[in-house]
Amino acid sequence: MDDLAEILELDDAGNPLQGRIVQIFQVACRLFAHRGFDGVSMRDIAAECGISKATLYHYFPGKDSILRPLAMGTTKSIFLHVQKYDDPTAPPLVRLRVFLVESANFFEKFRWAWIASSTAFWSDPKVRARKERIAWRDKYEQLLRDILQAGVDRGEIRVDDVRLAGRFVLSTINWMARWFDPDGPLTAAQVGDQFCNMIVNGIGAAQRPAPKEAVAQD
Amino acid sequence: MDDLAEILELDDAGNPLQGRIVQIFQVACRLFAHRGFDGVSMRDIAAECGISKATLYHYFPGKDSILRPLAMGTTKSIFLHVQKYDDPTAPPLVRLRVFLVESANFFEKFRWAWIASSTAFWSDPKVRARKERIAWRDKYEQLLRDILQAGVDRGEIRVDDVRLAGRFVLSTINWMARWFDPDGPLTAAQVGDQFCNMIVNGIGAAQRPAPKEAVAQD
DNA sequence: CGATACTGACCGGACGGTCGGTCGGCTTTC
DNA sequence: GAAAGCCGACCGACCGTCCGGTCAGTATCG
Structure with a gap:
């Protein structure tokens, strides 16, 4: 189960969240992830919480106020998580691998929150806490673009369009939510690692060294 | 506007669909794409159709029966469309490019239906015409895997895991639905083409020829 | 005692879906 | 050729259900 307390904001007084509130968040985000925001009623959430x-x-003024901290916390936390592991002085290809692997790790750890959050973003483009959330999302994407740009500047990455390349890289991570099976043979981090190999070296076999030699492995 | 008549089944007598039915499909799939299946009421659809x-x-027995042919038609048609352009005797890297570019072309032409269809798949995993639809989806994915496997067999593609590589490739196409702007600077086909460059050659600049030389260009 | 956790009953409204019926155009029949 | 029969397109009104949300009141606890 996702340990949501890590990614959710504290209450107004700065105290840690109460158990019941955390339980509601956990139940709600699992249900949202499975059936979508509109497919879950407040009755469902209450019943599942007992x-x-x-x-x-009594704890939440409305349905939106359950989703909003979830979406906000997830979007903000993935940026902070990835940024924490990013070393701006490291070689860009290493930074790119860290970005992918740590994004995958975050995804695996907070899978339900991630899925609930991304479907929420999708299902309602109008009002639900757009501005601040998009700002964090932009920071996340911008970090990736910075990494790519640093690689281009150093001659270690070759792309025509950094923005398009950024979307290319993010596609692979974002789409994992649709097919990744935590009980499958690979961990999310392993998938991120292999995706990084393909992103960096390509899948073509034209004259170039084997993937292992092209970039540092852990 | 999507020309949905192309991808929808004919009626029981094999006649082309009536204008009003096509109109309902078009309106509904545009609304579904924007607000999600649950976010659109039958009143909305009726009002939008006038x-x-x-x-x-009178035309549809229920809400599901509007969505089902849309989702089914889209899933089936993208496979048929891509298959039509695939030449199994061509070099695998050329076939891969055709697969990506034609998938992108299909996406651009039937954008609303594609989006409505994929959100539908997402929002309700239980009953909505799963079996047959998944069968077409599997054929589509299998065609890609066949292309990749052919490339591996010929030594023109190098991947550890064809299934994972297939998901890698599909991620880039599928995620386009979330960000592609038809009014943007690139057509979907151009995006697909550039994605193919990155997929085949990678974005790393390690000692290897320039992308243009590594694979045939049209 | 007051504050907090909690409840069942209830509300207005929107939902998917149904029903009886109107209307204009096309056949059929004499 | 016109009356009769028919049919598909269409509509307003309505149904039961479930939704998000409210509220008065109770139990518990420091």
Whole structure:
């Protein structure tokens, strides 16, 4: 189960979140991930938590206010997580690998929150906490672009369009939410690592060294 | 506007679909793509078509029966479309490029149907015409894997795991639905083409020839 | 005692879906 | 050729259900 307390904001007084609130977040984001925001009713959440719907409203003023911290916390935390592991002085290809592997690690650890958060983004383009959330998302994407640009500047990465290349890289991570099976043979980090190999070296076999030699492995 | 008549099944008598039915499909899939299946009511669809809700039910027995042919038609048609352009005797790297570019072309032409269809798949994993639809989806993915495997067998593609590589390739196409702007500077086909460059050659600049030389260009 | 956790009953409204019926155009019949 | 029969397109009104959300009240606890 995702340890959501790590990625959720503290309450107004700065105290850690109460158990019941964390439970509601956990239940809600698991349900949102499976059935989508509109497919989950407040009754469902309350029942799954073993409390009445009125009690749910005792803790949350509305349905949106359950989703918003989830989406916000996830979007903000993945940036902070990846940034924490990024060493701007390291070789760009190493930074790129760290970016991918740590994004995958975050995805695996907070899988339900990630999925709930991305479907939320998708299902409702109008009002749900867009601005601040998009700002964090942009920082995340910008970090990737910075890495790519650094690689281009150093002559270690060759792309025509850094923005397009950034979307190319993010596609592979973002789409994992649709098919990744935690019980499958590979961990998310292993998938991120292999994706990085393909991103950096390509899958073509034209005259070039074997993938292992092209970039540092851990 | 998507020309949905191309990808939708004919009626029971084999006649082309009536204008009103096509209109309903077009309106519905545009709305589904924007707000999600659950975010669109039958009233919305009827109002957008300029008819009453009762008339809508005159043509369709239920809400699901609007979505199902859309999702089915899209999933089936993209396979048929890509297969039509695939030449199994061509070099695998050329076939891969055709696969990507034609997938992108299909996406651009039937953008709303594609998006509506993929959100539908997502929002409800239970009953909505799963079996047959998944069968077409599998054929589409299998065609890509066949291309990759052919490349591996000929020594023109180097991957550890064809299935994982297939997901890698599909990620880039599937995620386009989330960011592609038809009014942007690139056509979908151009994006697919550039993605193919990155997939085949990688973005690393390690000692290897320039992308243009590594694979045939049209 | 007051504050907090909690509840069942309830509300207005939107949902998917149904029903009885109107209307204009096309056949059929004499 | 016109009356009769028919049919598909269409509509307003309505149904039961479930939604998000509210509220008065109770149990518990420091």
